[in-house]
Amino acid sequence: MKPSTTARLNTTLAWVLLVFLVAPALVAIPVSLTSKTFLSFPTDELSLQHYRKLFGSAEWMSSFWQSTVIAVASTLLATATGTLCAIGLWRVSSKAGEVMRAVLLLPLVIPPIIAAMAFYRLFVPLGLIDSYPGLILAHTVLAAPLVLITVSASLAGFDVRLEQASRGLGASGWTTMRRVILPGIKPGVMAGAVFAFISSWDEIVVTLFLSKFSVYTLPRRMWNGIRENTDPTVAAAAVVLMVVTLVAFLIWALAARARAKGLKHG
Amino acid sequence: MTPARPRLNAGWLLVLPLLALVVALFLGPIVNILWLSVTDPEPGLGNYAALFTSDSLGKILWTTLRICVICTVISVILGYSIAYAMVHAAESDRKRMLSLLLVSFWISVLVRTFSWLMLLGRNGLVNNGLEAIGVISQPIAFMRNELGVLIGMVHYMVPYAVLPILASMQAMDGRVVSASRSLGATGAQTFWRVYLPLTRPGVVAAALLVFIINLGFYVVPAVLGGGKVLMVAEYISVQVLITLRWGTAAMLAALLLFGVLALLFLMSRFMKLSTVFGGART
Incomplete structure (x- = not known):
């Protein structure tokens, strides 16, 4: 059937909308290259001074480092617990298991502001406010459901007979897990880890409550910069934040392609 | 076959670490907050009664609901248009469209809000x-x-609206459209009488999903509202971090929580939640 005029018009509109979804974020790039010392678009010449300032600033660099440490640590924790849990629920595969899955996905659907209150309330008496363990644990809880989802999706395509064959040939539960199940769902685990990393790397609402002076992540410092709305270094930081996110996106896209191939051949 | 019982136990053992983390760090403290809403500053329903007596609370809830509804309607309409174009596009175009959608989905909300600040200010690009x-x-x-808050929120929510609608369009049997056309219906009739009703579950799920995320949205209203547009999430943070009125904050959090859970329940009636949350990132 030939597409109608309305349908073609709609397709054009959709392309405009999609470009409009991505384009505004790119505005941070020209702003970060301004030669002026206040937030503005460059008019005559471009300058890298704000990047020099960003990478020369002890404060911004410590925020980079702290964000990286927190994101890596919470990614490891979330990937380990999330993957184990997904395998566990896959093995259980019962009504109770599905209820449990819904409960464990709650950190994903409950508004972050409520999570922030909950962590804050718990961490103040424990002395975990403004500390690495506090932020790492909080980000782990928020990120683990993402791992649970991606690994569960991988397991849905995993042939349960492979596990039975391995057990039938005498392998222990642990060996089966390490040598049969984990290799089979590796792309899903990788994708989950990337999600977990991004979710911690970009996290701001919970971090606003939990970080005060000594632990100050990149989004936390950007938040201040955005509130003050004067220093163009924030634009340079935004570009760096975006680049890291997009690199992670590429890794995820490649993992997804590998997963699709694996399903086709498997 | 191995007997069922030991396998069952082993499975639950693997669930345990995450369950322990979520219960101890997340669900436990949330229950504590629900408890606070009826005990702080004094036991009773005083915090909830304030909803009916305090003008500022009423105003905040009204602002939140109004903005959420407007944003949901706009996002779902735009999302429907994108999803429709994607389903009817050639394979290669569809892939490009999906990439744009996912890239926007992935860029940090903070970066996007900052960009809007640059675009929409008095001396902004626009x-x-x-x-x-x-x-x-x-x-x-x-x-x-509110205009600025709406622009920022709609921009953030459109990808969330597209995904459930896309899923329901892809699940639809395309032959019903051909059948409708061959029975003499015009393109417009086919769309309004056949296509749209068949994709309604996706539309409802998208609307509920967008509405739920909007209800607790913090970053965009706080930055683009510039203190002039106070929504529930920002008000809660002020109560907790500045005025230290835990009772009021806990009451609002409880309202938000039950609102979200009720809507999720409603949503699960229209669409398998795993399609939405599983699909949201793949």
Whole structure:
């Protein structure tokens, strides 16, 4: 059937909308290259001074480092617990298991502001406010459901007979897990880890409550910069934040392609 | 076959670490907050009664609901248009469209909000551009008002609206459209009488998903509202971090929580939640 005029018009509109979804974020790039010392678009010449300032600033660099440490640590924790849990629920595969899955996905659907209150309330008496363990644990809880989802999706395509064959040939539960199940769902685990990393790397609402002076992540410092709305270094930081996110996106896209191939051949 | 019982136990053992983390760090403290809402500053329903007596609370809830509804309607309409184009596009175009959608989905909300600040300010790109081509003589106030908050929120929510609608369109049997056309219906009739009703579950799920995320949205209203547009999430943070009125904050959090859970339940009636949350990132 030939597409109608309305349908073609709609397709054009959709392309405009999609470009409009991505384009505004790119505005941070020209702003970060301004030669002026206040937030503005460059008019005559471009300058890298704000990047020099960003990478020369002890404060911004410590925020980079702290964000990286927190994101890596919470990614490891979330990937380990999330993957184990997904395998566990896959093995259980019962009504109770599905209820449990819904409960464990709650950190994903409950508004972050409520999570922030909950962590804050718990961490103040424990002395975990403004500390690495506090932020790492909080980000782990928020990120683990993402791992649970991606690994569960991988397991849905995993042939349960492979596990039975391995057990039938005498392998222990642990060996089966390490040598049969984990290799089979590796792309899903990788994708989950990337999600977990991004979710911690970009996290701001919970971090606003939990970080005060000594632990100050990149989004936390950007938040201040955005509130003050004067220093163009924030634009340079935004570009760096975006680049890291997009690199992670590429890794995820490649993992997804590998997963699709694996399903086709498997 | 191995007997069922030991396998069952082993499975639950693997669930345990995450369950322990979620219960101890997340669900436990949330129950504590629900408890606070009826005990702080004094036992009773005083915090909830304030909803009916306090003007500021009423105003905040009204602002939140109004903005959420408007944003949901706009996002779902735009999302429907994108999803429709994607389903009817050629394979290669569809892939490109999906990439754009996912890239926007992945860019940090903070970066996007910052960019809107640059675009919409008095001396922002939009105002300067419109002035340069002579459309306006005075800058339009895009920020520190509901318009700015809506622009930022819709921009953030459109990808969330597309995914459930896309899923329901892809699940639909395309032959019903051909059947409708061959029975003599026009394109418009087919769309309104056949296509749209068949994709309704996706539309409802998208609307509920967008509405749920909007209800607790913090970053965009706080930055683009500039203190002039106070929504529930920002008000809660002020109560907790500045005025230290835990009772009021806990009451609002409880309202938000039960609202979200009720809507999720409603949503699960229209669409398998795993399609939405599983699909959201793949």
